[in-house]
Structures are given as structure tokens and as C-alpha cells.
Amino acid sequence: xxxxxxxxxxxxxxxxxxxxxxxxxxxxxxxxxxxxxxxxxxxxxxxxxxxxxxxxxxxxxxxxxxxxxxxxxxxxxxxxxxxxxxxxxxxxxxxxxxxxxxxxxxxxxxxxxxxxxxxxxxxxxxxxxxx
Numbered sequence: 311x312x313x314x315x316x317x318x319x320x321x322x323x324x325x326x327x328x329x330x331x332x333x334x335x336x337x338x339x340x341x342x343x344x345x346x347x348x349x350x351x352x353x354x355x356x357x358x359x360x361x362x363x364x365x366x367x368x369x370x371x372x373x374x375x376x377x378x379x380x381x382x383x384x385x386x387x388x389x390x391x392x393x394x395x396x397x398x399x400x401x402x403x404x405x406x407x408x409x410x411x412x413x414x415x416x417x418x419x420x421x422x423x424x425x426x427x428x429x430x431x432x433x434x435x436x437x438x439x440x441x
Contacts, residue, residue: 314343314350 320340321328331351334340341352 311355313353313355314345315353317349317351320351320353 315323317328317331317335321331324331331340332349335342335349335351343350343352
């Protein structure tokens with residue numbers, strides 16, 4: 311069996327704000343219907359008995375655990391993004407260095423007398439530069 315509660319009643323039952331209830335409705339984490347231009351939250355009767363058994367401390371612990379789980383997932387995703395961005399940054403720095411070396415070499419060749427050319431510098435395997 312189900313019970314229909316107003317948003318305010320549901321919020322008071324869970325000791326949360328009505329705004330939080332509307333967010334749960336929009337996120338479809340709770341069931342609701344519109345009747346006579348009012349939003350009603352649909353709660354199964356067995357859930358109601360569960361709500362009455364939960365103390366404030368237990369509710370807070372549930373919220374903390376939920377938040378902790380969410381933050382762990384977010385942290386993992388952000389770490390992946392950081393690694394990806396670090397790789398992109400390294401690649402961009404390498405490209406920039408290569409382009410700059412080519413540009414400097416070309417500029418030197420433009421200002422040398424005809425017949426003289428500057429050899430492009432190549433990277434050695436150790437990361438140093440050789441002629």
C-alpha cells in the first residue's frame with residue numbers, strides 16, 4: 311500500500327528542506343504525482359515505518375555515508391582528468407619546443423648571407439641538444 315504526502319510533510323518526515331525534496335523529485339530519486347495542482351510524494355507504507363525507526367543520528371550518518379561515496383567517485387574522476395591534462399600539457403610543451411627550435415633555425419637562415427645555412431639542432435637520446 312502507498313501513502314501520498316505533501317512535499318512539506320515529506321520534508322518534515324526526513325527533516326530536510328522542501329527544496330531538497332523538489333530536487334529529489336526532479337532527479338527522479340523519489341516518486342511523485344500532481345493532484346489538484348499539488349505535488350504529492352508517493353511513499354510505500356513500509357517506508358513510513360522505516361522512517362519512524364531511524365533516529366536523527368542515523369539519518370545524519372546515512373547522509374554522511376552517501377556524501378562520502380559521492381565524493382570518492384568525484385575524486386577518482388578528477389584524478390583521471392588531471393592525468394589526461396598532464397599528458398596533453400606535456401605533448402603541447404614538446405610541440406612548442408620543437409616549433410620554436412625550427413622557427414629560430416629558419417630565422418637564422420633568413421639573416422645569413424646566401425650560401426650559408428644553419429643546421430637544425432636535433433635532440434639527443436639523453437634529452438640534450440646536439441648540432
